[in-house]
Amino acid sequence: MSRLGRLAAMVLAGWVLLAVFWGTTVSPATAQTRAPIASSGTDSARSILERARASVIQVNGFVSTNSAPTFHGTGFAASPGGYFVTNYHVVAEHVLEPSKYRLEYKTPDGKTGALKILA
Secondary structure (H helix, E strand, C coil), rough: CCHHHHHHHHHHCCCCEEECCCCCCCHHHHCCCCCCCCCCCCCCHHHHHHHHHHEEEEEEEEEEECCCCEEEEEEEEEEEECCEEEEEEEEEEEEHCCCCCEEEECCCCCCEEEEEEEC
C-alpha cells in the first residue's frame, strides 16, 4: 500500500495527522520518536511511561482568543520533526468549524504552540 493509501486508511479509521509549528520556544528534539518500547518481565508500567512520555503531546482546542481549553486529548509522535497522530474525535470541533476553534499542543515539559491538521 502506498504512503498516501496508508495515510488515507488511518484517517478513515479515525486518526488525524497533526503538524506542530515549532516556534522559538520548542525544539524539534522534543518530538523525536524513540526506539519501540519492548516490555520485559522487569519493566514496570512507570518505567515504560517515562520512556514514552517525550513522544506524547496534549492537544487543546480553544474558542477564539479564550485561554481555557474547550476540548482536549492526546497525540503521539508519528515521526521526528513535529508530526503527531491523534484520534478524529479529539479535533472534530475544529475540523467542523475551523474559523471558531484554534488548536495548540502542550509537551510534557510545559512548552506550547500551534497545531495544524495535515490530514
